[in-house]
Amino acid sequence: MNDELVNKVMAEVAKTLGVNTASSSTVAATHVTPNTGCNLTEYVGTAIGHTIGLVIANVDRQMREKFGLDEKYRSIGIVGDRTGAGPQIFAADEAVKATNTEILKIETPRDTEGGAGHGCLIVFGAEDVSDARRAVEVTLAETETHFGDVYGNSAGHLEFQYTARASYACNKAWGAPVGKAFGLTVGGPAAIGVLLGDTAVKAATVDVIDVSSPANGTSFSNEVITTFTGDSGAVKQAIIAAREVGMQVLRSMEPSEELKSTTTPYII
């Protein structure tokens, strides 16, 4: 009984860090949740991180104009979440490769439900609603994977992402060169992110694309984000080196807490 309450409190703490457990993870357990409890045609599903996927078959003209969407696509897919930008954007990158869609918008609110990072809003454009829907479905399905190298405790979080071949979502969000290996390191509080970037770039021959910090390239988030390109083996090696250092430092801030993957690490 006592344990149950502690669990509730810890779930709240975990949620604050952008590490969804309990209710969300049961929702997201089988990747995309089909239409449970929502019969709207616009509803696609949900995923970990309080992520939701929606589709609009024929966007209203006034909305299109005021929201700044390209006239050329009548259908849009929408993925949004409270916790996570990296996982959902890397997932959307897979979706763009797999479908006949274009990324119209990626915006990253200051969120994570009390944590140090971002949430996300992604809009896909498509000429056909079935393409928009498919892009959203793929994104929701891939989000779980890309939470694999997100690690959090009550002091902060670490995030690592890697792709052997970046596509248009990574390009739109971080200027990743399309078709090349791309990765990133994120540390919050931001101090840790500086060390992650420095460690990564010293561990292998990679090119730094950019370094974002609270006042520069983030939404005043408490993170430093470093993005890399280069040979695919080198990018992976850089990220793995940074991850090893980051785990030690973030663990030192809350030694009594376990620091582990939100789902299952995928950068191996």
Place this chain on the structure above:
Amino acid sequence: MNDELVNKVMAEVAKTLGVNTASSSTVAATHVTPNTGCNLTEYVGTAIGHTIGLVIANVDRQMREKFGLDEKYRSIGIVGDRTGAGPQIFAADEAVKATNTEILKIETPRDTEGGAGHGCLIVFGAEDVSDARRAVEVTLAETETHFGDVYGNSAGHLEFQYTARASYACNKAWGAPVGKAFGLTVGGPAAIGVLLGDTAVKAATVDVIDVSSPANGTSFSNEVITTFTGDSGAVKQAIIAAREVGMQVLRSMEPSEELKSTTTPYII
């Protein structure tokens, strides 16, 4: 005993969503709380959403200048809160209609105590301190009403506001045409807000004034806000249609939680 603890935890969770319960709602229960526990002449009262009302009879010259207040008003009324921008601004709109004051400032911090939205800072200017005080009192009293169409769960929140005749607060905050019907839809995470706007504008003949998103017109909040004007019946119809859709979608993100009004719905 166990229940009491669960209540405490749930109250914290609810607070995180920008849905004040427990301590705040008892404070705010009878609208404006008179001088309980604070005998400062500057203190006016508190309201739901961790909202406070203050008055300064004769603002210092240096403060006026550095804070950027109009020289012409010696007295100011101040309303600020942690949770909510819409409710307090619509309440201030009523206050401006009812008093001899002017809106000097409306600013919307990224807050809601861990939730996806904004807090608020409103400054009224008046030549006479009694006018400034009256404006603050009316705002505090009306805030409860305007929380009526704010709905939240641990995944996000929805907000709907409507007035048959906008005044200077809605004009300052969102460019509402003074004297005309005005309303807005808000959804967080932002993905839901896109669907709300699209649904509203398709449901009735209304004019979209603007669509704000995390990177565009909000304070990096995790919301899409759509504002409307038009015939008063049409504005109301548009909002009610969006509300129906929004409730279904937000409920789908946390099916085990009840999704209900923070106070009592007023758009009927």
Place this chain on the structure above:
Amino acid sequence: MNDELVNKVMAEVAKTLGVNTASSSTVAATHVTPNTGCNLTEYVGTAIGHTIGLVIANVDRQMREKFGLDEKYRSIGIVGDRTGAGPQIFAADEAVKATNTEILKIETPRDTEGGAGHGCLIVFGAEDVSDARRAVEVTLAETETHFGDVYGNSAGHLEFQYTARASYACNKAWGAPVGKAFGLTVGGPAAIGVLLGDTAVKAATVDVIDVSSPANGTSFSNEVITTFTGDSGAVKQAIIAAREVGMQVLRSMEPSEELKSTTTPYII
């Protein structure tokens, strides 16, 4: 047992306000925590507010360039935190006086783990790594002191800082005149901060340097920050007067909670 759980919940609530208790304060109890659990040469220690100190002996050239650090310093000291900007920046101000370092960067994310304020990222530059390390150590040690006039409850927080002689950290962060008395008042929600500034400037003959608000000079934080210079006795008197008023107002927002110093008040 029940009490223990209430403590856990309250610790979470306190943390949300930017008032660290429990786990963090035990970590920070003896000022700088030496290398417990982290054997990296880059690790210096931690302090209250989820503050971490790191050092990089020889920053990578690409990192230096993309992160925008002065070429002239090969070593950097890094202090970052989730909760607090004022305490850590005033502590860094002492560190700059005590060491052969320069402040390269101060950035203030929108954080405090669900609270109304900022976190912080401070970067010191040094030609010698031992200087960088020493600056970080002094900052971590002084942070506890400068949390002495930070007061929080679940409605918001107050912060007061004072130095008889400002140095380069206060200059970089707030334009404080180097070598002169300098102080600041912070109130969140922002409404309270307006009253604090007005009270301070009326209480003694001081010069207002600036007033920052959610949309102007903060990271969309829910605070108004007023900065002062002048005769050292006057600056202190102004701050003490504001503190007295602020405590009454913030207490009125949550009368059932105790409002006390995060550590031990130092402005006396």
